[in-house]
Amino acid sequence: MTKLKLATIADDKPVKITVELPAALHRDLVKYAEILGRETGRPSADPSRLIAPMLERFIATDRGFAKAKKEQA
Template sequence: MSTTKKLRLGPLPKLASTKLTFVCPVSLKADLDRYAALHAQAYGEAVDAEKLIPHMLEAFMAGDRGFSKNERVTRPLTRPASVDAPAR
């Protein structure tokens, strides 16, 4: 029986990716490493902090109401091609 509670991030999906490099404080890197260790303990799969960061950022942005509201306003609605195609 695991004593670790489920973490907010959950198991990681397999996604296509691109490399991005950023600089962070040493204390943040230490926190990310500790979170990665807890994540591995909770889900039984070793993962490093670098793999967690994109999922953390995605979760953060999904939960940011100001960003979500702005996305709805600035991103045009897309319709299926059949709706936009002229009738023949």
């Protein structure tokens, strides 16, 4: 079994934004969604729904950001 950084995707009220992604990144998101679907036994998630949890995970594990955020508080 593959160890992915994302597990389930929370169903939360979203804020809509528009972003442009490089084609290679979009292909990776599509592939990630396929693998996540296989790992969780659910249908593939919409790749755009992966962006928020990935950003949340990135920010949560960025020590430099945590330190700077703590210093500003």
